[in-house]
Amino acid sequence: MIEIRGLEKYFGALQVLKGIDLDVEKGEVLSVIGASGSGKSTLLYCINGLEPIQKGTVLVDGTDVHAKTTDINKLRQKLGMVFQQWNSFPHLTALENVALAPKIVKGKAKSEARDIAEKQLRHVGLGDKLNVYPNNLSGGQQQRLAIARALAMEPEYMLFDEATSALDPELVGEVLDTMRLLAEEGMTMICVTHEMGFARDVSDRVAYFHQGVMDEIGPPDQIFGDAKSENTRKFLANVR
Numbered sequence: 001m002i003e004i005r006g007l008e009k010y011f012g013a014l015q016v017l018k019g020i021d022l023d024v025e026k027g028e029v030l031s032v033i034g035a036s037g038s039g040k041s042t043l044l045y046c047i048n049g050l051e052p053i054q055k056g057t058v059l060v061d062g063t064d065v066h067a068k069t070t071d072i073n074k075l076r077q078k079l080g081m082v083f084q085q086w087n088s089f090p091h092l093t094a095l096e097n098v099a100l101a102p103k104i105v106k107g108k109a110k111s112e113a114r115d116i117a118e119k120q121l122r123h124v125g126l127g128d129k130l131n132v133y134p135n136n137l138s139g140g141q142q143q144r145l146a147i148a149r150a151l152a153m154e155p156e157y158m159l160f161d162e163a164t165s166a167l168d169p170e171l172v173g174e175v176l177d178t179m180r181l182l183a184e185e186g187m188t189m190i191c192v193t194h195e196m197g198f199a200r201d202v203s204d205r206v207a208y209f210h211q212g213v214m215d216e217i218g219p220p221d222q223i224f225g226d227a228k229s230e231n232t233r234k235f236l237a238n239v240r
């Protein structure tokens with residue numbers, strides 16, 4: 001599980017996370033919502049060690065992400081990450097893109113890496129695109145390719161940072177369907193998202209971030225139907 005205690009994060013003098021306490025259990029799907037600039041992306045980067053923190057602790061399966069003695073590259077293999085922008089290599093086919101990390105990071109043999117890649121591409125519905133180059137995929141397919149690349153490392157956790165925000169509206173659904181499939185399979189997921197339908201239907205809990213504070217967290221029914229925080233209610237009234 002992921003255990004966050006008293007997490008404080010500054011960029012220079014600017015405090016971006018102001019004491020976050022959060023547990024994410026194995027198999028849980030947590031959606032993180034909130035206005036732009038509220039610290040949602042930074043939270044994900046602090047969880048996978050892409051950003052140092054100034055106070056508090058982040059434990060992943062009991063390992064302190066920010067301890068000097070932690071092998072962060074090894075720990076990061078547990079944490080698959082999918083960003084807003086597609087980030088595959090244009091000169092490699094879909095299959096080669098997905099096979100890359102198993103080969104290079106995990107030292108898998110070429111044939112095994114290709115088997116893993118094919119399996120994960122089928123998993124995200126791209127079984128017929130193995131030999132296609134990313135530029136010849138739609139935006140939705142490229143995002144599913146990015147998900148397959150993350151899954152090829154066999155992560156224990158998946159962190160999504162607005163995985164559908166850069167997509168044309170008609171392409172959002174196929175990516176959300178893939179995320180929903182992973183959730184149903186029991187993947188532990190933290191999803192920063194503006195897709196309130198997804199947050200409501202797929203999440204076990206929804207966390208609302210406001211100016212670096214986790215203002216409210218609870219089951220979707222509570223957040224969307226009976227929010228305790230005035231800030232949460234205002235935010236949801238505006239996005240609806």
Ligand SMILES: Nc1ncnc2c1ncn2[C@@H]1O[C@H](COP(=O)(O)OP(=O)(O)O)[C@@H](O)[C@H]1O
Pocket residue numbers: 011016034035036037038039040041042043
């Ligand atoms: N690398 C950085 N350097 C300085 N400030 C940053 C950096 N990354 C984010 N910030 C600032 O931190 C705050 C939170 O950003 P972010 O976590 O990206 O918010 P969100 O993902 O909720 O939109 C914002 O004020 C943003 O400008």
Ligand SMILES: [Mg+2]
Pocket residue numbers: 040041042161162
């Ligand atoms: Mg962000």
